Amino acid sequence: MTTTDPNPTAAVLIVGNEILSGRTKDANLPHIAEKLGEQGIRMREARVVPDVEEEVVAAVNALRSRYTYVFTTGGIGPTHDDITSECVAKAFGVALERNPEAVARLERHYGDPSKLNEARLRMANIPEGGELIDNPISAAPGFRIGNVYVMAGVPNIMQAMLDGVLPRLKGGAPIHARTVSCALAEGVLAADLGALQERYPDLEIGSYPYFRRGDFGVSLVLRGTDEAAVERATEDLVGIVQRLGGTPTVTVGSKG
Known part of the structure; x- marks a missing residue:
């Protein structure tokens, strides 16, 4: 899909075992749907997938080919089960790189170099060609590649990221x-x-x-x-x- 559609559509891909287990209640989907609706972008689909590489890759590719915009939430933190960035890179067939600007943002945020360990540096791994999405709360950025916007799962961080993304989106007629x-x-x-x-x-x-x-x-x-x-x-x-x-x-x- 292109971002010049006169009637733009969107999908949300929620990544995380914790959502599927019921341990965590998703609060991001209604917020995203409401904000997009205000810009004339219709939410058409939402999927929840586990932290399983092939399932995340398949979902990203299916949704990005069908809708104007795709927003993912979750799976971009510092732990082993945060695999969204790697999966999005594979979906687009590009390398996952340590992004210098993302590293610089983390360095400024943590200040003390000893706090910026390898686990936290994983949050600076961005698919080649990805454009960073600002994170004014905890610095670790999201990113956009193609029509896919990759954001944090923590609701207040996701909302701050989305606030920065919304002005860049081309909406349709108000709903x-x-x-x-x-x-x-x-x-x-x-x-x-x-x-x-x-x-x-x-x-x-x-x-x-x-x-x-x-x-x-x-x-x-x-x-x-x-x-x-x-x-x-x-x-x-x-x-x-x-x-x-x-x-x-x-x-x-x-x-x-």
């Missing part, structure tokens, strides 16, 4: 969203909701049930690049909910 919440059951709404989707095929209309403070309900989310169409569909949906005996609450955005 507008409205949420209609009510206390009706999905089964009551299903037929009318399906008919509404048929009338507005260019919009994404999703139904998300919830249980809050002892009450059941549903959040109906409408998303699309045509704000006028989103508004019209929202008005139609409000009418449907009222006709079925519900009391709709409309909010801007996709949080119900």
Whole structure:
């Protein structure tokens, strides 16, 4: 994929046994999806793979050929199971090099040369041709190669890296969203909701049930690049909910 797509798409590749085991709960995917959506970049896929070389390489190659942007999180630290950089190099068929600028950043961060051991220097290994992604928190950089952006797994570090990356991305038309919440059951709404989707095929209309403070309900989310169409569909949906005996609450955005 190229970065000049008029309707850019993205995928996230989460690398780490700790996510698959349940030991660590991923917090990066929703943050990345929200920030990309604000720039008109649609998140289309997310994968979680273990710290296994062939699986990481295969996933990188599959995703980078299909989507405008790929963001990986995790696996760029100093330990033996941090293999993302090596795997991305293999996916692109280039050498993994000790990057002088990355080394210099680590040297400035640690100050005392005795603290910059070989394990920490592994974080300066970057695929040939990779462009560094700043890490203002702990210095060890991520990198971009092709349309793949490799970032840390620690959420606050990943978020800082992403903040630096976002201005470089070419987005598409802004994605507008409205949420209609009510206390009706999905089964009551299903037929009318399906008919509404048929009338507005260019919009994404999703139904998300919830249980809050002892009450059941549903959040109906409408998303699309045509704000006028989103508004019209929202008005139609409000009418449907009222006709079925519900009391709709409309909010801007996709949080119900």
